[in-house]
Amino acid sequence: MDIILLGIQGAGKGTQAEKLLSTGNYTNISIGEMLREKAKSDEDIAFFLRGGKLVPDEVVFSLIKEKIEKEGKEKSFIFDGMPRTVSQYLRLTQLLATLEREYVPVFFEITLETALERLKGRRVCITCHKASYDAEAKFCGYCRNELKVREDDRNIDSVLQRFAVFYRDTFPVVLEVIRQGNIIFLNADRDRDAIFFELKSRLDTHTFSRFNVF
Numbered sequence: 001m002d003i004i005l006l007g008i009q010g011a012g013k014g015t016q017a018e019k020l021l022s023t024g025n026y027t028n029i030s031i032g033e034m035l036r037e038k039a040k041s042d043e044d045i046a047f048f049l050r051g052g053k054l055v056p057d058e059v060v061f062s063l064i065k066e067k068i069e070k071e072g073k074e075k076s077f078i079f080d081g082m083p084r085t086v087s088q089y090l091r092l093t094q095l096l097a098t099l100e101r102e103y104v105p106v107f108f109e110i111t112l113e114t115a116l117e118r119l120k121g122r123r124v125c126i127t128c129h130k131a132s133y134d135a136e137a138k139f140c141g142y143c144r145n146e147l148k149v150r151e152d153d154r155n156i157d158s159v160l161q162r163f164a165v166f167y168r169d170t171f172p173v174v175l176e177v178i179r180q181g182n183i184i185f186l187n188a189d190r191d192r193d194a195i196f197f198e199l200k201s202r203l204d205t206h207t208f209s210r211f212n213v214f
């Protein structure tokens with residue numbers, strides 16, 4: 001079953017995605033990574049990236065489709081950071097339906113207090129960009145390179161701006177998912193191992209239904 005991760009910054013989506021990936025059953029759909037890879041051979045995409053412009057949804061979705069068709073027989077996919085809007089969500093679930101894939105959105109419920117605490121302690125690897133929340137750690141747990149505080153995590157305005165964008169653009173996705181009924185609510189206000197334990201057992205017992213309405 002494919003998984004769509006939803007939640008504010010600091011809710012721990014990235015950490016749980018890493019843990020799922022380490023089980024070997026999943027592969028990550030990273031839009032940024034796919035675009036950077038494609039840009040090497042595609043001048044149109046390179047043009048968008050060079051200009052720092054938003055890549056059109058058509059391009060993004062054709063890349064997602066390509067990747068699922070290539071790797072989807074053996075793997076389930078994790079969507080983290082996409083969809084950001086209801087229109088992207090509807091388009092994504094339509095694509096997954098066309099490809100006859102089962103999926104479940106997981107909403108990471110967390111208090112703003114905990115999210116702010118986590119973002120304060122968050123540092124990012126300068127090489128592989130993975131996040132670390134361990135205040136004691138000096139080096140990245142994945143590639144052993146240096147950890148640094150992200151400029152936009154240091155800045156409260158930027159943190160609040162990202163919360164605002166989530167509630168404006170992405171929270172309506174959560175509401176749409178609730179309406180459709182195919183959702184896992186996850187209490188993400190706990191330590192990472194407790195969250196992972198619950199996430200795994202909830203995924204194991206979740207029954208996919210496209211028409212499962214409350």
Ligand SMILES: [Zn+2]
Nearest residue numbers: 125128140143
């Ligand atoms: Zn690293």
